Amino acid sequence: MDKEFRIPIWFFIGALLGIYGLLILCSGLYGLVHPPERQVALSYLHADIWWGVLLLVIGIVYVRKFRPNR
């Protein structure tokens, strides 16, 4: 199916996850410097930073592998 479309669905997924990962990672890093007023449970684990990195890595892999006209 993907071969028939110039932009495969996997590219859309990679791009969106990459953008989300970057935004969440930046938000987590900002939170290290300026902790938010509302602290969530287990905030000391900094889930936003490592989850942001995970999304970013998945996004980059998908974008590279499924970029249009590859």
Next chain:
Amino acid sequence: MISYPPLALAAVPPSRLLSLSFIDVLIIVIYFVVVLAIGFYLKKYTSTGEDFFMAGRKMTAWIAGLSFISANLSSLETMGWSAMSYQYGMLGAHAYLIGAIPAILFLAVVMMPFYYICRTHSVPGYLKLRYGEPSRALAGISFTFMTVLVCGVNMFAMAKVMQIILGWNIHFSIWVSSVTVAIYVALGGLLSAVFNEVLQFFLIWLGSLLIPVLGIIEAGGWRNMMASINAQHPGQNFTSLWANLGSAADNPMGMHWTGMVFGLGLAISFGYWCTDFLQVQRVMAARNLRAAQNGTIIGAALKMMVPLIVTIPGLLGLAVLTQKSGITLVPESVAQATGGHSYNEVLPLMMARYLGPGLLGLGVTSMIAGFMSGMAGNVSAFATVWTYDVYRPLLNKTAGDSHYVSMGRWCSIFGVFIAIATAYAAMLFSNILVYLQVLVMFFIVPLFGTVVLGMLWKRATPAAGFWGFLSGILSSITMFIYVHTLPGSFDASALNPEHVRYIALSPLAKDMAVNMFGGLWSLLVCVLVTVAVSLFTRPKPDSELANLVYGLTPLPREGPSVWYENPKIWAAVVAVVLVAVNIIFW
């Protein structure tokens, strides 16, 4: 949640669990932009009816499987079954195990060849070929009716979540999400719905998975979470899959194991997964039979993992919320009277507990994606069945392909507007998922009886197909009215224990248990009537049943394949894992 009229709902002042930061709002906005962009991008690929209604029948097994399971991961799944897990404990996980996997595997191995080989566009279309026009018309009309109702429940659930979490106006949420779905489905049809469902699958998982991960860390591991639940609920067994089903008095659902096995595991599950066209449409659009079967099995494997993001948050609610936040969830009617939190809020509350800025935006987006994938699934299935099984055979038989594509686009939009109206009226039942169960029991369960007899028994006659299906529907509705009839009145949100004892075999049975047994009886009625009528009416000759019935349908040879592409091997693997999971969590 659903016990007050729409106007009263609108008057409820917005209560807010959370405030979104700028980055959270940005994440949500980007999601809407991307799904609309996909719809506009795909419009040029949907010029024929085959493209618009069946995605060109070009999907790979993975895309079909992800779409198959994503269309089912709607708000009713995430919110409803989390609420069920809070109410009934581990019993809520049965919806993903015995309540799904055997049926999905049966669809893949036994039924899919018939659906695929006869090249029909829909499940009602199969009935036309097997039984004739009356059965198709009955199935088509009842399916379109059910679809828009379910779609309306989806919309309402999403809007309610947005109101609870964010204080958003309920009407704003309904209109923004539904118009977005209407646009992208109207532009790209099933193709657009499938593309977005695959995207939504990733978002749902990546936005939801952190809650069980962090929750189990906070609870001190799985064993400590279970120990905490048992300690906080002495005398009640919330932590077993089967051990508490020996008697209706031993579990919070009021359910006996026979209801779970035969009601949920056979009647409702097989009805939903094997004949609900919303689900079947996704895998029927695969590029060949092997891809359709493997896509279905991929869906089964993924379905078994959904308790991670649905059941565990409900259990965490039992283990953590009261102990660490002092919050105890109550039924919706009590929550409304006291200002407390209802069962249906367990997932948003867990989200509020663990997700900070950025992650919260992703979590909210995952819920919106879940709502929208469910809505899009309903809308695309509605468009297909309406166009091919109601409009074309009954209203306009001679139009060209482009006319039917145009009809599909317009009725996608029209279906959404009917669903919006339904959303404001869908507020009668004590739990949002019970609403879906009732609809499934009414229409889909008898449909399964009719279809499976048609596939496996060539003696089943056209008249028997119609009357069996109709009697199944009528018996469902009769049982529903009977159990909700109180002395001197009828109340759709209350059960009469004196009547329940005859349907669910125990006066202690709750809504879910009553629906499971009701599904079983309606399936039996359908099968018995179909068999009885068949014995007294004339069957179709074998020549008219080729490619429709077991024994008269030669499977096409699809060429040699490596062992790991064999659907039967993977179906066996999934079945073994299912048995193992049930034993481990017995």
